[in-house]
Amino acid sequence: MRAxxxxxxxxxxxxxxxxxxxxPGAVTHPERTDDxxxxxxxxxxxxxxxxxxxxxxxxxxxxxxxxxxxxxxTPGAVLTTAAPGRSWRELGPRVRAALGxxxxxxxxxxxxxxxxxxxxDETLRWCARELIDGPVGRIATAHGGAIELVxxxxxxxxxxxxxxxxxxxxxVVTMTQRLEAQLRRRVPDVRAVEQA
Numbered sequence: 001m002r003a004x005x006x007x008x009x010x011x012x013x014x015x016x017x018x019x020x021x022x023x024p025g026a027v028t029h030p031e032r033t034d035d036x037x038x039x040x041x042x043x044x045x046x047x048x049x050x051x052x053x054x055x056x057x058x059x060x061x062x063x064x065x066x067x068x069x070x071x072x073x074t075p076g077a078v079l080t081t082a083a084p085g086r087s088w089r090e091l092g093p094r095v096r097a098a099l100g101x102x103x104x105x106x107x108x109x110x111x112x113x114x115x116x117x118x119x120x121d122e123t124l125r126w127c128a129r130e131l132i133d134g135p136v137g138r139i140a141t142a143h144g145g146a147i148e149l150v151x152x153x154x155x156x157x158x159x160x161x162x163x164x165x166x167x168x169x170x171x172v173v174t175m176t177q178r179l180e181a182q183l184r185r186r187v188p189d190v191r192a193v194e195q196a
Contacts, residue, residue, distance in 0.1 A: 028099060039088055041078045041099055044185040048073050049106050052115025058108055059101025067091055075118060075126040076186035125152035127186045136179045140165050155191035
């Protein structure tokens with residue numbers, strides 16, 4: 001009976017009400033950057049409220065100014081800068097838990113100086129550019145081609161294929177299974193990726 005009661009308590013409480021828990025659908029994973037002090041947390045399933053420095057967020061406030069020197073928000077990711085003398089081996093689990101709490105209440109995030117809100121098209125364009133300049137573009141380059149971002153509007157990303165990618169049947173796979181799939185994880189409202 002006690003086990004059933006405990007189970008009911010756990011499932012009746014909203015998932016994002018517990019500290020360190022992300023809202024349903026929000027997923028994050030860390031990625032290294034060129035700067036060993038900076039860790040990039042890719043966020044899927046939750047639209048971040050602005051781009052630029054973060055002044056305050058539930059869960060992260062206890063780390064800002066102490067363990068973390070800075071937190072910067074970009075569309076689809078949060079960059080965390082460790083304070084001098086801190087290691088990611090030590091900080092990683094605490095930052096992940098704090099970020100999980102923060103993602104449960106993005107409406108309460110306070111932007112720092114110079115931060116700005118992005119509309120849906122700017123967010124989509126930013127994320128598409130990041131993927132084209134990064135992992136998806138590297139695939140095209142490795143095969144002798146290139147991908148150019150032409151436009152991002154109303155949930156549709158338009159790209160132009162160059163070099164070996166132009167007219168290649170595998171380019172469709174790169175566009176849909178790579179670019180479009182990764183965009184959907186970052187920006188759930190993506191409708192399509194099309195060739196211009």
